[in-house]
Structure formats: structure tokens, C-alpha cells
Amino acid sequence: MTNFTWLEEIDHTGDCGVCITAESEAQLFARAALAMMHIITDITCVSAQEKTLFSLEAADRAALLRKWLNQLNYYHITEEFLFCDFKIREIAETRLIGAALGEKIDTGKHQIFTEIKAVTYHELEIEQTSMGWSAQIIFDL
Amino acid sequence: MEKSKLRKISDAIWEIPKSGNMRVPARIYATEKLLDAILQDNGPQQAVNVAHLPGIVGYSLAMPDMHWGYGFPIGGVAAFDAQDGIISPGGVGYDINCGVRLMAGKLSRGQVQPKLSQLVDALFRAVPTGVGKGGDIKISREGLRKVTENGARWAVERGYGSESDLEYIEENGCIGIADSQAVSAQAWERGKKQLGTLGSGNHFLEIGYVAEIFDEEAARIMGLQKDQITVIIHCGSRGFGYQVCDDYLEIMDRTIAKYRIAVPDRQLACAPLKSAEGRAYLGAMGCAINYAFANRQIIAAQTSKVFKKVFGMSATDIGLRLIYEIAHNIAKFENHKVAGKMTKVCVHRKGATRAFGPGAQEIPEQFKHIGQPVLIPGDMGRYSYVLVGTEQAMAETFGSTCHGAGRALSRTKAKKAAHGRNIQNELLQSGIHVRSAGRRTLDEEIPEAYKDVSQVVEVCVAAGISKKVAKLRPLGCIKG
Numbered sequence: 001m002t003n004f005t006w007l008e009e010i011d012h013t014g015d016c017g018v019c020i021t022a023e024s025e026a027q028l029f030a031r032a033a034l035a036m037m038h039i040i041t042d043i044t045c046v047s048a049q050e051k052t053l054f055s056l057e058a059a060d061r062a063a064l065l066r067k068w069l070n071q072l073n074y075y076h077i078t079e080e081f082l083f084c085d086f087k088i089r090e091i092a093e094t095r096l097i098g099a100a101l102g103e104k105i106d107t108g109k110h111q112i113f114t115e116i117k118a119v120t121y122h123e124l125e126i127e128q129t130s131m132g133w134s135a136q137i138i139f140d141l
Numbered sequence: 142m143e144k145s146k147l148r149k150i151s152d153a154i155w156e157i158p159k160s161g162n163m164r165v166p167a168r169i170y171a172t173e174k175l176l177d178a179i180l181q182d183n184g185p186q187q188a189v190n191v192a193h194l195p196g197i198v199g200y201s202l203a204m205p206d207m208h209w210g211y212g213f214p215i216g217g218v219a220a221f222d223a224q225d226g227i228i229s230p231g232g233v234g235y236d237i238n239c240g241v242r243l244m245a246g247k248l249s250r251g252q253v254q255p256k257l258s259q260l261v262d263a264l265f266r267a268v269p270t271g272v273g274k275g276g277d278i279k280i281s282r283e284g285l286r287k288v289t290e291n292g293a294r295w296a297v298e299r300g301y302g303s304e305s306d307l308e309y310i311e312e313n314g315c316i317g318i319a320d321s322q323a324v325s326a327q328a329w330e331r332g333k334k335q336l337g338t339l340g341s342g343n344h345f346l347e348i349g350y351v352a353e354i355f356d357e358e359a360a361r362i363m364g365l366q367k368d369q370i371t372v373i374i375h376c377g378s379r380g381f382g383y384q385v386c387d388d389y390l391e392i393m394d395r396t397i398a399k400y401r402i403a404v405p406d407r408q409l410a411c412a413p414l415k416s417a418e419g420r421a422y423l424g425a426m427g428c429a430i431n432y433a434f435a436n437r438q439i440i441a442a443q444t445s446k447v448f449k450k451v452f453g454m455s456a457t458d459i460g461l462r463l464i465y466e467i468a469h470n471i472a473k474f475e476n477h478k479v480a481g482k483m484t485k486v487c488v489h490r491k492g493a494t495r496a497f498g499p500g501a502q503e504i505p506e507q508f509k510h511i512g513q514p515v516l517i518p519g520d521m522g523r524y525s526y527v528l529v530g531t532e533q534a535m536a537e538t539f540g541s542t543c544h545g546a547g548r549a550l551s552r553t554k555a556k557k558a559a560h561g562r563n564i565q566n567e568l569l570q571s572g573i574h575v576r577s578a579g580r581r582t583l584d585e586e587i588p589e590a591y592k593d594v595s596q597v598v599e600v601c602v603a604a605g606i607s608k609k610v611a612k613l614r615p616l617g618c619i620k621g
Contacts, residue, residue, distance in 0.1 A: 012551055
């Protein structure tokens with residue numbers, strides 16, 4: 001799916017899953033968003049023209065990751081927008097402030113590979129390891 | 142899961158006995174050969190997980206097309222007591238009321254084939270497909286509210302199809318539990334531009350023909366004849382339903398602890414049917430169910446319009462008529478015999494189809510003595526089946542059967558298998574014209590990515606939960 005060394009695709013029968021590693025929690029959330037956009041489009045064709053801010057709260061860290069990705073996907077669908085870069089400004093166990101950079105979909109420039117219905121709770125894992133942070137996410141396509 | 146954990150009940154049924162905190166056993170409908178394939182992924186464990194949920198009655202069931210889903214397995218059927226059971230958004234799925242509609246026309250395969258390429262192109266232009274493709278219907282929030290309260294009738298009243306269609310749609314195209322107050326602002330926003338669109342992934346619109354008849358009487362009653370042209374529409378509630386599911390998963394994930402319900406997978410988040418959260422989800426899910434009924438009604442009317450234009454014939458001469466439309470991602474209150482007593486239950490069918498037997502009051506008078514028509518779509522290259530429900534399905538599976546072929550390959554493996562091939566050309570060599578919004582979709586949906594649907598159907602027949610009526614073969618298909 002990609003050449004990212006921090007990203008591994010899970011072979012899920014019906015849908016699509018990824019495993020992500022990162023040095024910090026903030027990097028993990030940014031990379032998870034990048035992995036999701038990579039499923040949707042070729043992010044090398046997306047320019048960081050506009051910035052959108054997200055301020056989110058959730059019950060715990062896993063729920064926060066799911067909410068972050070679902071809100072980005074919601075914005076992508078309803079605003080017909082693609083993202084290519086993510087900055088996590090503040091992150092705690094249940095709260096995140098972040099920015100997503102990208103541009104409006106241009107059908108002449110962007111190819112949309114697939115639609116993500118949602119980010120599921122199924123086998124959703126996020127943990128701090130001796131190497132940093134890791135997460136497993138399954139998307140419903 | 143190891144095969145040794147399962148007990149053979151019959152040549153078509155395998156049981157995972159109760160253990161740990163399972164409230165009921167799980168049962169998988171499969172031949173031994175199919176079971177070996179089913180055991181390769183986590184689907185059986187998910188059927189076990191469902192058996193832990195409060196209020197489940199009978200068995201946690203899995204149809205022969207089962208595979209690894211999220212929360213519930215795809216192909217899962219579970220009924221919960223209406224008094225003390227739960228409802229789970231993950232037991233319905235994101236695409237609420239994803240379903241299939243079967244239509245048949247007066248034209249024969251011979252009449253359609255010369256114009257097939259033109260027909261498929263015209264359908265591809267007329268029916269929006271693919272990611273984020275909005276429909277031509279511009280609708281206000283208030284208008285959308287009416288859609289979600291009236292379902293297919295909303296579409297009929299605006300000239301999409303006819304009043305007589307409604308009788309041949311599950312729930313007559315409108316479920317009464319819809320409550321627009323329970324729908325979030327994000328769901329309204331997501332659903333606003335997508336009415337009348339097919340979507341992406343495994344959704345499709347297929348032109349085919351009746352290739353074989355197995356039950357002459359049932360086929361005659363349905364109005365199916367050999368070589369007759371058919372149309373299958375497979376889609377659901379689009380982003381509206383996805384958002385409803387997502388909203389309520391989050392709500393129930395937050396509130397599950399107060400009901401002291403422990404689930405082995407967070408995606409199984411649920412709430413008691415009688416709780417405020419459970420009732421609210423039922424209302425919002427009802428809105429999504431009705432959205433999907435309206436969606437398919439609109440697409441069907443667009444299809445009829447394209448046929449008229451391409452063939453230069455009147456609607457009467459083309460005669461595209463709805464045979465039946467069914468849902469395969471849904472939860473509904475139904476009455477079934479549980480431990481010998483008629484009981485009101487909430488049946489969750491996630492990737493499973495209602496298949497009520499002869500005499501059921503919910504099915505049209507025309508089908509009362511043959512049972513409810515069931516359409517089981519296969520893959521793009523092979524065939525689909527028309528079945529009918531049976532009394533045995535009513536007794537054993539809460540009136541349910543399979544919903545399709547079921548994936549055999551993951552999307553990743555399918556893309557690898559399609560690498561370097563031109564799937565569109567390969568299908569054309571077999572006489573099947575395919576148009577798709579994206580090449581990746583075609584690669585992920587190659588015929589070999591799915592089990593042979595005939596194997597799945599034969600299990601349902603052997604188990605007595607469905608009877609074969611006809612086999613359809615594809616001629617053309619549009620995909621997202």
C-alpha cells in the first residue's frame with residue numbers, strides 16, 4: 001500500500017486495517033490520519049493549501065483516535081476535501097487539538113480510490129511500547 | 142478457531158457449544174468444505190462474541206456466506222428478547238438497510254444484447270456511482286426529514302416508480318419506528334447530497350437474464366421466465382446510515398457501563414432495547430432504513446428511464462417490474478417461536494436476508510403460498526440466485542438466510558490477484574460489460590475475490606432454510 005516504514009496493512013477479509021508505529025503519541029495520531037488519507041487517495045498529489053482546526057474530546061485514548069479519524073473522514077466527505085499533512089498541537093488521554101492541511105478535491109488532479117464508511121472500534125488498539133507508540137485500526141470500507 | 146471446538150449437527154450445521162459467559166450456543170450453516178474456509182478468519186469467534194450479549198435467544202447464528210466483520214460477523218443473525226434484550230448498532234452495520242432489489246422486464250436477452258454497451262454506458266451516466274458522487278436530487282433538511290419518515294413512498298409521490306411497487310418491498314418500503322429527532326446534525330449533512338446514488342465498494346447495478354429455472358411454479362408466480370432480462374440494484378443508506386451507526390456506537394460505548402453489560406469487543410457496544418439510548422438508536426436507524434428504501438426506489442426509476450431511452454420503447458413495452466426488494470443489514474421487531482412460545486424479538490441481520498416462509502403475513506398475497514422471494518447476488522462474473530424462504534427458516538433461523546457469496550479474498554489479496562490484468566477486458570471476453578468509477582474497485586471486486594455463490598446457496602437449500610427458484614447470469618454492471 002505504501003513505502004512508509006511505520007505502516008503495515010492488516011489482511012482483513014472484508015475491510016481494511018492498518019498497524020502504525022510512532023515515536024510519540026502526537027506523531028501516532030498524525031500518522032494514523034496520514035494512513036487513512038493514503039487509503040482514500042494518492043496523498044502526493046494533495047497540496048497543503050488550507051488549514052482546518054479540530055478540537056476533540058472522547059472517553060479514552062482509543063475513542064479519541066477513532067473520533068479524530070472519523071471527524072477527518074466526515075470533513076473529507078461533506079466538504080469534498082483531501083488532507084496531506086497533520087499537526088497535533090496538544091494531546092492528552094481524552095483531548096486533542098490538531099490541524100489538518102489539504103485542499104478541495106479537484107477531479108482533474110486527485111483520484112479517489114475508495115470511500116471509508118467509518119473507523120471501527122473492532123480490535124482497535126493503542127499502546128505505549130518500549131519503542132514509542134503503536135496502534136491498530138480497522139476501517140469499514 | 143480450531144475445528145475440534147465445533148460439533149457437527151447435520152451435514153449443513155455446526156455448533157460451537159456454550160462456554161465461559163456465552164448465553165447461547167453459536168451455530169454456523171456450512172458444509173464441511175465451506176467450514177474449513179470459514180475457519181480461516183475470525184468470523185466464528187465473532188459469532189461466539191455475539192452469544193455473550195444480554196437477552197439473546199436461541200442461537201448466535203451465522204449463514205454460509207459468513208466472514209470476519211467488525212463486532213458481529215458478516216452473515217450473522219441474532220435475536221434478542223424485546224423485553225430484556227439489547228440492540229447493537231454493530232449488529233446492523235454501518236450501511237443500514239443495505240439491500241437488493243430485483244426487477245424483471247418484458248425484453249429478452251436477445252433483444253438487449255445488441256444495445257448492451259450503450260445501455261451500460263447510459264446507466265453509468267444516469268446513476269451516480271463512486272466515492273462522494275452526489276445525486277441530482279437537491280433536497281433541504283426538511284425535505285430529507287420527510288424522506289426518512291416516508292421511505293420509498295416519498296420517492297413514489299415524486300414520480301419515481303409507482304404505488305404498486307410498495308407492496309413488493311420489505312416493510313412496504315417504510316418502517317414505522319423512524320424518529321427524525323434522534324438523528325444527529327452530522328448525519329443529516331452527510332445524507333444531504335447522496336440520495337439517488339449507488340456509492341462505492343461492493344455496491345452495483347447489474348443487468349442480467351434468467352439463465353435457469355429450478356421451481357417452475359414459484360417462477361411463474363414471480364413472473365420470471367427463461368431468458369428474460371433482469372436488473373439487480375445493490376446499495377443502502379449511504380453516508381446518512383454510516384453516520385447514524387457511528388453516532389450511536391459512540392453513545393453506547395459511553396453508556397454501556399451503566400447497564401452493567403460487558404462485551405468482548407468494543408464494536409459490540411449496545412444498550413437495552415427499552416433504554417433511552419436503545420430507543421433513540423431504533424428511531425435513528427429507522428430513518429436510515431427509510432432513506433435506503435427511497436434511495437433504491439429512485440435508482441430503479443432512473444434505470445427504467447434509461448431503458449426507455451436506449452430502446453426507444455414505452456415503459457409498458459419494456460415492462461420493468463419490481464419482483465421484490467429485501468434488506469440485509471437491519472434490526473427489526475418480529476414474532477418468532479422461542480422455546481415453543483411465540484415471542485417478540487429484535488432480530489439483527491448483518492449480511493443476512495429475511496426469508497419468511499409460506500403463509501407469513503408480512504409478505505405479499507401473491508407470494509403467500511410459495512414464501513418470500515429472496516435475491517442472493519453473486520460476483521460480477523458468475524451468477525446470482527432467486528430463492529424463497531421456508532417454514533424451516535422460520536423455525537430455525539428466525540426466518541433468515543444468506544445474503545451473497547461472501548468474500549473469499551481480502552481486498553489486499555484481491556488487488557494482488559488482479560495485478561497486471563485488465564479486469565474490464567476479461568469480463569468483456571465473457572460477454573459482461575462493466576463500467577466502474579475506479580479501476581481499484583474492479584480489482585478489489587474480481588470474481589475470484591468471492592466464494593462461488595452456488596456453494597453458499599446449496600448449503601441453505603441442504604439446511605432447508607431456502608429453496609431455489611432461478612439462476613440469473615450477468616450481462617452488464619455498473620460499479621462505484
